[in-house]
Amino acid sequence: MSAYLDSLRWNSDGLVAVIAQHIDTGEVLMQAYADRNAICETLQTGLATFYSRSRRERWCKGETSGNFIRVSRVFADCDKDSIIFLGDPIGPACHTGAKTCWFAEAEVGADGGVSSAGRHEHHADHSPATTLYALERTIAQRRAEMGQQQPEGTKPSWTARLLSNPELLCKKVREEAGELCQTLEAGEGAERAASEMADLLYHSMVLLNLQGVPMEEVMRVLRKRFGTSGIEEKASRAAKQ
Amino acid sequence: MSAYLDSLRWNSDGLVAVIAQHIDTGEVLMQAYADRNAICETLQTGLATFYSRSRRERWCKGETSGNFIRVSRVFADCDKDSIIFLGDPIGPACHTGAKTCWFAEAEVGADGGVSSAGRHEHHADHSPATTLYALERTIAQRRAEMGQQQPEGTKPSWTARLLSNPELLCKKVREEAGELCQTLEAGEGAERAASEMADLLYHSMVLLNLQGVPMEEVMRVLRKRFGTSGIEEKASRAAKQ
Ligand SMILES: [Zn+2]
Ligand SMILES: [Zn+2]
Ligand SMILES: [Zn+2]
Ligand SMILES: [Zn+2]
Ligand SMILES: [Zn+2]
Ligand SMILES: [Zn+2]
Ligand SMILES: [Zn+2]
Ligand SMILES: [Zn+2]
Ligand SMILES: [Zn+2]
The missing domain is CATH 1.10.287.1080 (MazG-like)
Known part of the structure; x- marks a missing residue:
């Protein structure tokens, strides 16, 4: 495990970016960060685990809400600083109750003006x-x-x-x-x-x-x-x- | 446009994380960062544009390689610090020539050891x-x-x-x-x-x-x-x- 973790490129805070993606639908569920222990735990338990920069602690997604993400496969990108967890979410991934975190779409008007649509957090129909x-x-x-x-x-x-x-x-x-x-x-x-x-x-x-x-x-x-x-x-x- | 850009949550470097996703297949193509001008340009031109933290400059993906990503839709996440560009890539998204940047899969052995598979950059079959x-x-x-x-x-x-x-x-x-x-x-x-x-x-x-x-x-x-x-x-x- 240690050699694998050494091969990743950690930023100055000791983190890599992580994208959790739905293995069946391809939906990008959430984006967060992970430290060495979070990546290690994810690989060992098969449950998506991250590092919260605001709370300064490791957290297993779902440990309080029950909305775990079962991770089947883990991928690193070409320069090893961004990770994909490909997995199956149990329930909504976003803390707002939405299926994914991306529900606010930028709408470009005919005049070139831009507004944000889809503030209705629970409307799945605004996600990508x-x-x-x-x-x-x-x-x-x-x-x-x-x-x-x-x-x-x-x-x-x-x-x-x-x-x-x-x-x-x-x-x-x-x-x-x-x-x-x-x-x-x-x-x-x-x-x-x-x-x-x-x-x-x-x-x-x-x-x-x-x-x-x-x-x-x-x-x-x-x-x-x-x-x-x-x-x-x-x-x-x-x-x- | 300005009000929309104000609504996003820029980090201390004035950037948001951006995920480019294939509109047809759902493949996550690349992950990078964008400043205000990069988001603005993407919305105006429909071509995925980012900010390079190493070169400290804005770049339109494909401007040198020709491998542009035509962006159809732009989404912000729940706390407005992560953006999805949903689009159609012209050619490979990764500078290695791979279709997407994630071609290195973590392989967990029966003994719990982890190795990295898929160093063959051009093998699409290792991507998520x-x-x-x-x-x-x-x-x-x-x-x-x-x-x-x-x-x-x-x-x-x-x-x-x-x-x-x-x-x-x-x-x-x-x-x-x-x-x-x-x-x-x-x-x-x-x-x-x-x-x-x-x-x-x-x-x-x-x-x-x-x-x-x-x-x-x-x-x-x-x-x-x-x-x-x-x-x-x-x-x-x-x-x-
Ligand atoms: Zn049948
Ligand atoms: Zn990277
Ligand atoms: Zn969310
Ligand atoms: Zn709605
Ligand atoms: Zn027919
Ligand atoms: Zn966010
Ligand atoms: Zn394609
Ligand atoms: Zn790449
Ligand atoms: Zn191969």
């Missing part, structure tokens, strides 16, 4: 969603709008039509799967295959929305099925020996 | 892949192994069987799409739906591997189709006015 999860939110938004009175003459979106017609939706999912297969069978090329996979993903995600299944849950299933053992399992195995 | 991309790598690995001599008596993995039998693969993709639809049609419940979506995703990704299509490309297609306009577009619109 990557493409797949942004699409999931868009679908959820269409669903929410369906319950609201629309101005007369408003044409329902394609997503809303799919959401309100399970038969059409299932027909589309089967059709898109067929079109994806066709790209291979007929050698239609990579661009077409990417486009058909996008079709299939989108329609499947509408179907998942109808059943209340978040993509995060699908990722969890895939991780349990295909995941290699992380430091947590290794740490527990070492403890049993 | 989240579940979907870890699965993509596993499939690619199975494909690579197919070209290698296997010890006699080794049974090919299910993935290898699918990869070598396009007919079986397409049959499975269609079948899994049907099973996913069935969960809705027969009201089989959320757990079953998540499991069938995992099946469908996995089999589709094997099919994409055969056609040389990375999931990143599928995400790009989805973003172009469903993405809302980011600061880049707004900045260019403002410039035109």
